[in-house]
Amino acid sequence: MAHDEEHDVRYAVGLDLGDGESSLCWLDTTGQDPARVYVRGTEGTAVVTALGRVPLTPADPADPADPADPADQSDTGTDLVHRVVIGEDAVLARNCVHFSVNFKNRHQPTDLQAVQFAQVFLAEFFARHPEVQEDCVVHVGHPAGWDRRSVKTYLRQLRALDVPVRLVAESQSALVHVRDRRAERPGGGLDRVLVVDVGSSTTDFTAVEDLVPRNLPVGAELGCREIDAALARIVRADFKGVDSEDARRFAESLARDGGDHMLMLVCRRAKEAQFTGKDLRLQELRSGCAPEFLPLASLSVERLRSVDIPERVVRAPGGWADRFAEMLTEVRALLGATVPELVVLTGGGSRMPVVRELCAAAFSEATVENAAEPSLSVTRGLASIGRHSVNVARFRRDIQALKDRPEFEETIRAGLVEAFDQAKSSLLSRLLARADRLNADDEGDLDALIRELTGLDEVLAELRVTLEDALIPLVLDICRSYGIRDDQFTLDITLPEIIGTAITRRIRALWRVLRNSQGALDVVTRVPQVGLMRLRSALRAGATPAQMAALVAGMAVIVALPKGAELGARQLIKTTLGNAALDPAEVERLVTDLAERISAQMDDRAREVERFLR
Template sequence: MEILETIGFDLGHGETAVAKAIVESIEPPEMLEINNKKNQITALGWHPKLGYLVGEQALIQAGVTQLTISFKQKPNNDSRYRETISTFLATYYRLLKESKQIEGEETTYFYIGCPSGWSVSEREEYQKLLREAGIAKLNVVPESRAAFMQAKEAGKLEYEKLLSSVLIVDIGSSTTDFTLVKSLEEIPMDFGSNTLGASLIDKAIFERTFAKHEQSDLLKKVFNEYPHHQARCELACRKTKEDYFSNEQLYSDPQSFARGFESINEQIYFIPQVNKSMMEEILNQPLPELKRQSWMQSFRDSVNEAKEKLEKLGIVPQLVLMTGGASRMKFTHQICQEIFPEPETLLRPDPEPERCIALGLARVGRWDLRAAAFKQEVNKLLDSQKLKKLIERHIPKLIELLIKPLADGLLENAVRPGVKDWQKNQIRTLGDLETSMKSRAEQWLKGDRAQQIINNQCISWFNKEIQPDLAAETDPICRKFQIPRSSLRFEDSIEPAFVNPELKIGDAILADTVAFIINVVIGGGTLASIITLILTGHLVWPIALVYGASVMAAGMELNRQSVQEAIKTNLDIPSWIRFSFLSDRKVNDMCSQLKPELEKVLQQQLAANQEAFDKLIGQIGQGLQKVLSTKVQEAIILIQ
């Protein structure tokens, strides 16, 4: 069954949020609501009549006898923990289906986040645990990936920064995770034991309030007998912290306090409160969970450690992206900016960190599905015979493009200079002339200039013949996935090595045909023209004056083939005769007459050299596959 929607489920230690993205749309995901709220306290309660309740309802509903909060942690074998996690997710799933906010079953794919510091095995175990909630399709991905995807698709990251180095600092309730994204690849930065979560601040406020409470002994008894009351008091401390960091300026006055409130009964109240001086004490007090370091110092040390690790890799991040609900604490921005100063590194705190991960997870899910489908479409094209047939169809045009420049090159670099050397008496016999022209032709075909001509013609051929047909195949794919057509095009031309990969056509010609071309056209044609001049009488009498009529007469008694061979091999015509009877004009005329024959032979031999062009077709096909695969990897980041 086709997947219609992806659900980003941000099950946080402190809060939970859910978002939905439609797979076939590029519209931003929408936040879903539970209890008419887009964000819920991560709380699970049990009511004897109403059953399991989540979020605020679990906190305020009268008659709740069991309450569990802040239960997200690495997967373990504790049965109570496992039941709590799976029940919480199953209850959320049921409520989302009952409210018709999701389709459910096989058409809905859940993407649930986990800290990027978790190992692959921990992630797999967590995924296995969450599937116990009865959700058919579910995947666990690092929350840092969701933060990156949300920043990318919400337009907060330019394309250049997407391809550069981005440091993601995710400050959650239970952990603070650092993830490097370099060239779109996520690299979690492991600092060992990671317990630096903002819930430690909640706990410190709770302990401070409890220690100063007038009825602390009674409170202790109540908490032991009724643990859900302690959970509610801890949440009151959390809300106090959030209120403080949302309005820090208000609480700089010693007489102003951010307050929480929880009623145990009509006589006992739990009222946590903080202002600036009190919060500074809390942030700077040693905590046993942080090996007697303060929260603020531990955060600073972690950011410094991240910087040191990056420096060892030779990386200065262009961007520090801050997310997680606790990233609203302004002092964390100041520390990050101090350690990663501008202009080398820009600081980008997410404006809605409490929703960032849920929205990002929904986007990750949609992107995964659309990117997989995109790659499948391109691979279908690459795996088919379309590419081979496309290239094969245009080989005659490539041959046509090669013939004229190769013929011109051979005439100008082998025939003409050879004949001119013979004309100037720098070559003794016509046989020597033949040898000279063969050597020149072979040398030129193997040289850089001939290869440059071939490369230029191949590029012209690819751009004019192959590219339009290839674009006709790739453009519909780009339109389907709503990315620019240029993503799979070669509009900036191409490298010669791509259309002519590791194959010199000059070499391919030499392998089977150059000897024939030289012998038949260059050797045979050129020498035949000169010998014809001799045998038709144009040079007979001048030669006879030099060598004697008897020599010529004796030669004439032989058959014509023998005469030609004798003249070619033995006859050393005097220079004054050569220049007189083979003037520059006649050399030009001879080359003009030879050109059609040379082009004809090149056409025949190139067309007949199927092995070389089969190899070329295969290598161009492989080159196209390789480059298109690279372009696919670059293009998928543009998919929404």
């Protein structure tokens, strides 16, 4: 499957390749339904991260193993074909010739077991859901504490899965799941949050402030696997140097290929039993595993039942709890003045009471919450990130398409024309009312005068309101289609300065005609007043009857002439402004510019969503 655009993808798959257990879920990116968790037979949703190789049949030259099938492997120098099996199929394979667990480490070019596990796991899932394989992106988690080189190596190896793959920090994916779970809770914001993801190989920390997540560079070397390793050392020590049949059988079983891995698995099951109180199904393990491992499983279980794991191992001086507490002190120092309001515990290891206890002590100001189904938080979050990524891509596509819709551009175009008409109307009324300071020549003074006489600031304010009233509903229609509430998306239409500049520039081009016409209007409307002043002056000065007659005759001519001149000046001003229009090419440029600016602002909103997805 290949997609040119992320928004074309129909399904998002979340794959949590855990060091102890793995899980997979998927969802339809076009809906809002929760992720479906893949259930693997009787194993349930949590699949033990184990690999085994079991022989099939002697190789038939006419029917060789399919090289494209990652489950078929031919041993060099033999004629046997082996199938790779995973999960309990590996644990309970009685004819298993190789067995391994706990293979999730900082990735080097030769560390391919996790990838092989993923290949088999996905192949099995896709066989049951071929429609998903045809149209999906798989999001895989990685420890937040891994360096870039390890992440790049891991991604390069996972590309062998033959489906599009994205890598996401595990604690960050857990954060997205927690955010989704809290989204409908009143007051359930995520202003300052610390997500603590306690896994088998690592403990990840993600701090969130003002919706921006930050993966902290600690925890990559501390996981619950260390507890399993401590238990394995206790079991080994119990048999070391002991001269007995049980000790001999245990040593022989442990020395077999995969023996140390089987011991780690038994120790992990014993640890989980004491922290969860659930049946470990150890009887099934003893009866189902390869005969070579039976002494190891049986004898280890007997020893581990008598070990108080929480006190003797986890809380032992210098043990896992002490190291976890030291790490929390380091995290607190990294956060500085940013004190979390909420600490969310995820991952299978978060079920240990000591984790909550130490987090509450380290962050006494915060509320500490255990995620529901903590072992599935990462998986669900990975699928949710897939949906969010696709929806962000679709949202951006729709936003980009919005600015090209005819009604969007026509609204902006009509608003610009109306704004120019309002500016002309204001200027006309003020010119006809004999505006002052018409002798401005300096370009800066002239622009300021035009801005004042046109009432440009008020005109642009009205234009902004007009555009917001017309365009924001179009934007909100798109937002609602993606489940974004109206109060979660605000659009502040900021008009580019070029709009005012364009209107001013067009008026300035007419200014000489307008100024001359208004100047003439000013003169002719003042002439009658001047004549009356002269008559009054003549009377006060005692002018002769002849002088008065001449003055009156002259006034008759003067008073008669300005009326035509006034009408001509007024008409010229009206005609000049009436014919004035913005240049069509300039209008198109303004429409494009404003549409791009609005689109960019909406794109910023999309990036707010993406901040959870980086």
